[in-house]
Amino acid sequence: MTCEEFERVLPELEGGHSIEQEAHLKSCSACSDLVRDLNAISQQARHLQGSEEPSPWVWNSIEVSLRQEGLISQPQPERARTLAPLLGWKLRWMVPLAAAFLIVFGVLLHERGGVQRDLAKQTTPPAGVVTADLVTSQEDEQLLNTVAARTPSMRDAYEANLRSVNAYIRDAKQSADSNPNDEIAQQYLMNAYEQKAMVYEMALDRSLP
Amino acid sequence: MTDAKKQQGDRLSEATLIERAKQGDAQAFEALYNLHKRRVYSLCLRMTANTAAAEDLTQEAFLQLFRKIGTFRGESAFSTWLHRMAVNVVLMQLRKKGLPVVPLEDTMESEEEAPRKEPGADDPRLAGSIDRLQLQQSIAALPPGYRMIFLLHDVEGYEHNEIAEMVGCSIGNSKSQLHKARMKLRELLKTSRAEKATKP
Numbered sequence: 001m002t003c004e005e006f007e008r009v010l011p012e013l014e015g016g017h018s019i020e021q022e023a024h025l026k027s028c029s030a031c032s033d034l035v036r037d038l039n040a041i042s043q044q045a046r047h048l049q050g051s052e053e054p055s056p057w058v059w060n061s062i063e064v065s066l067r068q069e070g071l072i073s074q075p076q077p078e079r080a081r082t083l084a085p086l087l088g089w090k091l092r093w094m095v096p097l098a099a100a101f102l103i104v105f106g107v108l109l110h111e112r113g114g115v116q117r118d119l120a121k122q123t124t125p126p127a128g129v130v131t132a133d134l135v136t137s138q139e140d141e142q143l144l145n146t147v148a149a150r151t152p153s154m155r156d157a158y159e160a161n162l163r164s165v166n167a168y169i170r171d172a173k174q175s176a177d178s179n180p181n182d183e184i185a186q187q188y189l190m191n192a193y194e195q196k197a198m199v200y201e202m203a204l205d206r207s208l209p
Numbered sequence: 210m211t212d213a214k215k216q217q218g219d220r221l222s223e224a225t226l227i228e229r230a231k232q233g234d235a236q237a238f239e240a241l242y243n244l245h246k247r248r249v250y251s252l253c254l255r256m257t258a259n260t261a262a263a264e265d266l267t268q269e270a271f272l273q274l275f276r277k278i279g280t281f282r283g284e285s286a287f288s289t290w291l292h293r294m295a296v297n298v299v300l301m302q303l304r305k306k307g308l309p310v311v312p313l314e315d316t317m318e319s320e321e322e323a324p325r326k327e328p329g330a331d332d333p334r335l336a337g338s339i340d341r342l343q344l345q346q347s348i349a350a351l352p353p354g355y356r357m358i359f360l361l362h363d364v365e366g367y368e369h370n371e372i373a374e375m376v377g378c379s380i381g382n383s384k385s386q387l388h389k390a391r392m393k394l395r396e397l398l399k400t401s402r403a404e405k406a407t408k409p
Contacts, residue, residue, distance in 0.1 A: 011388035038391045041398070044339045045348075045363035050247035052254050054264050059242055061268050066238060066275060073233030157265065 006031050010038075060195050064164040140166070147203050154203075161199050168192045223287055230278050242271055245288060248365060249295045255360055256299045258349050266302055270295040285374075292365070293375045296357065300376075303353055339398065347397040355390035362387050 229237035254263035
């Protein structure tokens with residue numbers, strides 16, 4: 001067997017060689033070096049599997065889209081009764097806290113854009129007060145303009161994400177307002193604010209030069 | 210997601226998660242995502258060499274999968290189905306950008322892409338001394354067609370019949386492209402090593 005004949009059948013050889021091929025490898029250092037190198041490349045490549053992890057932003061965007069498309073259903077009332085004792089009072093102050101994060105991002109956004117606003121003077125609203133309105137579509141426009149100024153290709157993606165997460169906040173707020181004692185509804189509203197805060201965080205972080 | 214939630218998701222079988230996801234269970238969707246996110250993202254990242262693009266493609270692949278999860282019947286493995294989505298999403302993106310995705314059935318290579326045969330002089334061996342970073346850089350330098358087959362087979366561990374089903378080529382072509390990819394990588398790694406050796 002010649003080297004040329006051996007290399008012709010090499011793509012088909014996985015897991016074993018014929019007697020003739022083994023004999024050629026024993027007698028030809030070039031072909032045996034070639035096989036050894038190709039095997040080493042293949043073995044080292046396996047260590048690269050799943051070695052990278054996407055940012056949390058990816059799942060949040062997926063979840064927002066799934067909720068928007070109705071592919072994720074709301075939990076049953078029985079689950080709410082089960083979870084309510086566990087969630088308890090914590091949610092009462094975490095909802096306005098999540099909204100406060102949005103206010104902070106709104107302040108950062110205006111400072112970066114050079115626009116003077118009095119958002120910093122706003123106090124943390126009491127529990128139950130409508131908070132989604134504190135970060136309005138004006139702030140969203142500001143954010144999108146900042147993103148567009150620095151990374152134009154990302155504007156559309158963030159606009160779609162903001163649209164989805166605002167719809168999520170609207171639905172969650174409606175539910176929380178209708179059921180002020182429903183801990184699950186409060187949890188969903190908090191999740192919605194957290195997701196919007198994350199969108200702001202990612203947008204401002206990614207738009208930095 | 211909290212650690213407690215992640216552990217809970219891992220304990221449930223994938224089949225159970227799929228059934229619960231079909232019913233709209235948010236935790237099931239999240240658990241399925243966490244089970245497969247690394248492999249899908251790594252594949253997208255190695256094909257695009259751009260973290261933002263890879264995250265967008267990862268998101269798109271999972272969304273397409275989750276939208277169709279109601280139609281999953283279990284004829285193939287869930288991970289194969291997911292990777293097929295990811296491969297399609299990546300290939301569509303590359304074509305949209307006008308990048309030269311080498312047709313997998315095309316055996317005509319440009320002179321630049323074909324692995325060179327070097328008769329005569331001694332070749333330094335690679336075995337036992339392949340640097341992982343150099344390998345990653347060399348993979349990134351492969352033509353997209355070779356890169357896809359190499360990633361699916363040698364990195365992700367798919368068999369040629371699975372790869373053929375995923376990318377729409379023959380098993381023979383998958384083997385041929387893999388061999389060419391490995392030969393090209395061998396050449397790139399040797400060049401990289403030679404360049405390093407000559408640097409002061």
